[in-house]
Amino acid sequence: MESIGVLMTCPPNFPYLVEELEKRFTLYKLQNAPDKTHFINSHKNSIRAVVGNAGFGADAELIEQLPKLEIVSSFSVGLDKVDLPKCKEKRIRVTNTPDVLTNDVADLAIGLMLAVLRRLCESDRYVRSGKWKKGDYKLTTKFTGKSVGIIGLGRIGMAIATRAEAFSCPISYYARTEKPDVKYRYYPSVIELAANCQILVVACALTEETHHIVNREVMNALGPKGVLINIGRGPHVDEPELVSALLEGRLGGAGLDVFEDEPNVPEPLFGLENVVLLPHVGSGTVETRKAMADLVVGNLEAHFLKKPLLTPVV
Amino acid sequence: MASTDPQESVQELSPLPKVLVPKIPPSFCIIGEEPFTSTKFQYLKAYESPLPLDQFLATHAHSVKAILSTASAPVTADLLQLLPAVRLVVTTSAGLNQIDLPECRRRGIAVANVATVYSADVADLAVGLLIDVLRKISASNRYVKQGNWPTRGDYPLGSKLGGKRVGIVGLGNIGYEVAKRLEAFGCCISYNSRKKKPYVSYPFYENVCELAANCDALIICCGLTDQTRHLINKEVLSALGKKGVIVNIGRGPIIDEKEMVRFLMEGKIAGAGLDVFENEPDVAKEFFALDNVVLSPHCAVFTPESVKDLSELVVGNLEAFFSNKPLLSEYVDE
Numbered sequence: 001m002e003s004i005g006v007l008m009t010c011p012p013n014f015p016y017l018v019e020e021l022e023k024r025f026t027l028y029k030l031q032n033a034p035d036k037t038h039f040i041n042s043h044k045n046s047i048r049a050v051v052g053n054a055g056f057g058a059d060a061e062l063i064e065q066l067p068k069l070e071i072v073s074s075f076s077v078g079l080d081k082v083d084l085p086k087c088k089e090k091r092i093r094v095t096n097t098p099d100v101l102t103n104d105v106a107d108l109a110i111g112l113m114l115a116v117l118r119r120l121c122e123s124d125r126y127v128r129s130g131k132w133k134k135g136d137y138k139l140t141t142k143f144t145g146k147s148v149g150i151i152g153l154g155r156i157g158m159a160i161a162t163r164a165e166a167f168s169c170p171i172s173y174y175a176r177t178e179k180p181d182v183k184y185r186y187y188p189s190v191i192e193l194a195a196n197c198q199i200l201v202v203a204c205a206l207t208e209e210t211h212h213i214v215n216r217e218v219m220n221a222l223g224p225k226g227v228l229i230n231i232g233r234g235p236h237v238d239e240p241e242l243v244s245a246l247l248e249g250r251l252g253g254a255g256l257d258v259f260e261d262e263p264n265v266p267e268p269l270f271g272l273e274n275v276v277l278l279p280h281v282g283s284g285t286v287e288t289r290k291a292m293a294d295l296v297v298g299n300l301e302a303h304f305l306k307k308p309l310l311t312p313v314v
Numbered sequence: 315m316a317s318t319d320p321q322e323s324v325q326e327l328s329p330l331p332k333v334l335v336p337k338i339p340p341s342f343c344i345i346g347e348e349p350f351t352s353t354k355f356q357y358l359k360a361y362e363s364p365l366p367l368d369q370f371l372a373t374h375a376h377s378v379k380a381i382l383s384t385a386s387a388p389v390t391a392d393l394l395q396l397l398p399a400v401r402l403v404v405t406t407s408a409g410l411n412q413i414d415l416p417e418c419r420r421r422g423i424a425v426a427n428v429a430t431v432y433s434a435d436v437a438d439l440a441v442g443l444l445i446d447v448l449r450k451i452s453a454s455n456r457y458v459k460q461g462n463w464p465t466r467g468d469y470p471l472g473s474k475l476g477g478k479r480v481g482i483v484g485l486g487n488i489g490y491e492v493a494k495r496l497e498a499f500g501c502c503i504s505y506n507s508r509k510k511k512p513y514v515s516y517p518f519y520e521n522v523c524e525l526a527a528n529c530d531a532l533i534i535c536c537g538l539t540d541q542t543r544h545l546i547n548k549e550v551l552s553a554l555g556k557k558g559v560i561v562n563i564g565r566g567p568i569i570d571e572k573e574m575v576r577f578l579m580e581g582k583i584a585g586a587g588l589d590v591f592e593n594e595p596d597v598a599k600e601f602f603a604l605d606n607v608v609l610s611p612h613c614a615v616f617t618p619e620s621v622k623d624l625s626e627l628v629v630g631n632l633e634a635f636f637s638n639k640p641l642l643s644e645y646v647d648e
Contacts, residue, residue, distance in 0.1 A: 013468060103476040107499055111451050114442030118617075120608065121452045127609035128602050132595040137611045139344060142619040143442075144434035166498030167438065263463040270459040277458040278451065285449070285474040 004304060005046030009062070010053035010075065017075065017293035021051065024301065031056075040065050049073060049300055054233075054280065055262060057081025063090065071303045073296045076283075077101060077156075079313060080206035080233055087314050094314035095299035098155060100291040101283035106159035108282050109201055109231045112255030113148075113164075115276045116227050117141045117199075122273045144168050149197030151190055151213060152204025152232070153179055160203055172197055175204075190214070194221035199229060206233035214238065219245040227253040227274075231282050234260040243268050246275060257282050331636050332358040333380045334397065336367060337387035339406045341621045349625035354633045357382070371396045380404060380635060382628070388412040394421060402635050404628055408432045408488075408615060409565060410645065411538040419647075426631040429643035430487050431623040432615040437491035439614040440533050440563045443587025444480075444496075446608045447559050448473045448531075453605040473557075473584075476500035481529035483522055483545070484536025484564065485511050492533055504528065507536070522546070526553035531561065538565035546570065551577045559585045563614050566592040575600045578607060589614050 006025040012018045012032065021027045028047060033039035040047075040062070048068050050058045054076040060083045063069060071093040072082055079096055087094050115121055119140045126137050148164045150157045150173040161171045161184060172185040174193040179186070187193040190213055194200050200222050204210050214228065214237040222228060228251060230237055239260045245251035246269065253274035259265050262280055269275050283292065299310050331354075338361050342350065351357075358378060363370045371393075379399050383389050385407040391414050394400060403413060404426040418425055446452050449472040457469050480496050482489040482505040493503045493516065504517040506525040511518075519525035522545060526532055532554055536542050546560070546569040554560065560583065562569055571592040577583045578600075585606035591597050594612055601607050615621075630642045 103500060104474055107445060107475045108449055108451075110499075111442065111445035111449055114438060115446065115451050115455070118439060118442055120442050120446050120610070121455045123611055123613060124446075124452045124609050125456075127597055127611050132597070132611040136340070136616070137613050139616050139618055139621075140613065142435055142617040143438045145619075163498045166495045168434075263467075265458055265463065267461075270461070276451065276455050278454050279458050279463045279469045281449065281454060281469060281472065284469070284471050286471045287474040289471060 003046070004048050005043055005068075006049040006051055006300065007040070007043070007047045007066070008051045009058065010051070010056040014075075014289055014293065016290055017051075017296065020293060020297045021300075024297065025049070044068070049303070051075060051296055051300075052081060054078055055081065057083075058087075059083050060086045063087065063092065071095070071300065073299045075292055075296050078206060078233060080235075084314055092314070093303060093309060093312060095295070095309055095311050096313055097283075097292040097295045098311055100295060101288050102155045102159050104285050104288045105156050105231050105282040106163055108257060108278070109156075109160045109203070109229055109255075110163045110167075112229050112231070112257065112276055112278070113199055113201075113227070114143055116229075116253045116255045116274065117143045117146070119273065121276055145170075146199055147172065147197040149173065149187070149193040149200045150184075151175075151193065151200065151202045151236075152210075153182065153184070154203065154205070156231070157201075157203035160201060169199075176209075191218050191221050194218045194226070195223075197222075198225065199227045201229040202232040202236045204232055204236070206235055211235050212238045214242075216241040216245070219251045222251060224249055225252045227251075227255065229255045231257045234258045234262060239266060246272055330354070330356040331380070332356055332375075332378050333382050333404075333632060334358045334360060334371075334375055334378045334400075335382045335387075336360045336393075337384055339382065339384045340616075341406050341624055344616065345618065345621050345625065349622060350628055352629050352633055354636050355380075368396060380632060382406065382632075383413060385409065385412055388414075389418070390414050391417040394418070394423070402426065402632075402641075404631050406624060406628060408436065409537055411565065415645075415647065424635075424641060425645040426635075426641045426643050427645040428624060429627060431627050432620050433487045433491045435617050435620045436488045436535075436563050436614040437495055439589060439610065440488075440492045440535070440561055440587075441495050443561045443563070443589065443608055443610065444531060444533065444559070445475060447561070447585040447587045447606065448475050448478075450605070452608050477502070478530040479504065479528060481505065481519070481525040481532045482516075483507075483525070483532060483534045483568075484542075485514065485516075486535065486537075488563070489533070489535035490514070492535055508541075523550050523553045526550045526558070527555075529554065530557065531559040534560070534562040534564040534568050536564050536568065538567055542568050544568070544570045546574070548573045548577075551583055554583055556582055556584060558583050559587070561587040563589045566590040566594060571598065578604055 007028045012029045050072045058072045073095045144167045148169045153173045255276045257278045380402040383405040454469040480501045485505040485507040506522045587608040589610040
């Protein structure tokens with residue numbers, strides 16, 4: 001299969017994925033090319049697959065430039081960076097990495113809740129700065145028993161719910177439609193959900209409908225004691241509104257793993273002790289990234305061996 | 315007898331039984347004294363008197379039947395010697411290591427502990443510290459807030475919590491709450507405790523070294539006693555190994571801190587999450603250079619919710635005692 005060209009549109013940062021792809025295919029690393037347009041043009045007739053990630057996918061423009069493209073295999077579960085209608089139209093297959101990262105992302109969501117409510121990062125800073133010698137750190141907020149509202153009750157949303165239940169947190173959710181066999185309380189709008197929970201967590205897919213699903217009104221409804229957790233996609237939240245809600249105290253706190261323009265994070269958030277900022281590490285464990293890479297490679301192999309795809313979306 | 319000491323005059327007139335408070339409890343400072351007051355008893359606050367404690371006690375405390383103890387006010391045999399009428403010690407701290415329990419037993423003095431009022435908060439902190447260490451939350455938050463993400467790229471990968479073998483050292487109220495929470499994350503729980511607990515099905519290890527050898531993470535949830543001082547020593551840390559992580563929400567002296575620092579600096583264990591230290595608030599400065607250590611200033615119990623629950627329990631225990639009813643949370647050594 002060495003003659004099959006695979007274009008990696010995301011930075012070639014994960015050695016295991018790069019190695020496994022290079023063992024089987026001819027790998028073209030777009031991010032290393034000094035002139036990307038020229039690079040694509042030079043290799044377009046050998047490129048039959050694209051590998052992208054949460055940050056870099058395959059938009060309509062790229063798809064049009066690759067006449068031999070048969071499959072897009074994303075190193076992520078979110079596909080907001082892949083033009084799915086375009087792929088459908090051109091009969092290009094699309095795969096992602098569901099399930100293998102569900103637990104890590106859910107773990108991180110709870111980790112962010114604990115970090116914000118119990119001020120883990122700030123009190124670590126307090127000790128490191130020597131301030132503990134001068135006096136105790138102030139009170140933080142109890143997590144057990146706080147009500148948790150989940151936007152999107154898919155795999156990740158459900159995994160967050162079962163973890164939060166172990167802390168006796170009452171769970172409620174918003175989804176496009178109510179789920180029949182789910183015991184959690186359903187709210188038909190995000191704003192009602194926000195008004196009725198203390199911790200609101202974004203766990204849905206990013207689509208045109210869910211863009212800025214957490215807007216100023218939702219943040220006001222969540223309120224000065226409410227905490228927003230985002231492990232979905234940056235564009236789920238109106239970021240400038242989030243910054244002003246936090247600076248003005250209309251929102252009680254935030255734990256964010258994703259941002260509208262990664263890796264750029266609004267600097268006014270840096271000095272806030274009720275905000276925890278992570279560099280998009282939801283699936284960022286050695287174990288899970290390896291499992292994701294295996295899925296990417298496995299899907300590509302299956303496709304080129306004319307076997308059923310492992311995790312197709314289109 | 316006539317006295318110019320206003321406190322003594324008040325005592326002679328007032329029929330309310332007295333509860334000695336040697337040092338101001340942190341919780342009085344946190345939510346005020348009002349939630350701790352009752353119409354059934356009054357506090358005798360030694361800390362408000364200019365007299366040194368033993369003089370104060372000699373003058374005022376001959377009739378005191380109960381003591382409100384805090385972590386910084388040890389109840390020693392010497393203190394009890396000065397208080398012949400004491401029949402109850404109520405504590406506001408999760409630990410009992412500041413109370414001479416054998417002496418209390420000898421004198422027939424009951425001890426009321428905090429029962430489960432703190433357990434959820436402490437368990438939450440233990441889980442938070444474990445997730446923080448494995449997923450590098452504090453370290454990567456620092457990285458982002460220092461502006462490093464755009465310039466230095468992605469942060470190094472963490473380690474998955476699901477499937478980790480977690481060893482709980484001390485499966486009391488707190489240890490049990492930690493275990494229940496971590497099960498929801500897909501961790502495999504095992505434990506070491508003074509005795510096997512019949513009500514759990516987690517694998518029991520009779521010795522903590524063996525527990526460490528079979529775990530990826532150790533969570534220290536036991537009390538500090540003569541038997542548990544430096545329980546986590548060089549042997550246990552070696553058994554835990556290079557990929558092992560330790561979380562301590564018990565008491566600093568349970569771990570041989572010098573050894574732990576050495577193991578961390580030499581990469582012989584993978585990380586630590588610590589709320590307690592051997593010599594608080596002094597913390598070994600070697601920790602400050604380590605990104606795989608999360609430090610917390612002994613604040614596992616300090617939420618307004620827990621302190622409110624504590625005040626209700628303290629008042630409940632004292633009121634029960636003074637009406638000859640059973641205590642709400644009598645400590646009975648197993």
